[in-house]
Amino acid sequence: MNRNIAMGLTLLAGAAIGATAIEGLHAQATPPTYVVVAIRKINDADTFKTGVVDKASAVIKAAGGRFVVRTDKITSLDGPPPQRFVLLQFDSPEKAQAWHVSQAQKDIDAARLKSTDSLSFMVEGAGN
Secondary structure, X not given: OHHHHHHHHXXXXXXXXXXXXXHHHHHHHOOOEEEEEEEEEEXXXXXXXXXXXXXXXXXXXXXXXXXXXXXXXOOOOOOOOOOEEEXXXXXXHHHHHHHHHOHHHHHHHHHHHHHEXXXXXXXXXXXX
16 A cells, blocks of 8 residues: 555656646747837937936836847948837736836836837747
């Protein structure tokens, strides 16, 4: 009887380890979500700095996002380049969407839209 209990416990432990490994592999296979912000022209530099630049980092970090690219050093290959370009990364579309609909980000977006000619959009990244 003890042998059967030991066999059963071994099977349960193996199943638990296997389920954990599969969940880990699934998490690694989920591609990140990116948010692209292209600022074609800054119309009001002071409002842009105080309403967007000075506040964005903390809001993005609090939502689990990170900057991948944040620059005004852009070389055009075809057509006019934006004046500033930002690429953010989030672990999932849900995290990106939660960041986007937060009140803090809505305030930042309002300042960005008021002070710039810009656009933003979300894209799914490529899996590994």
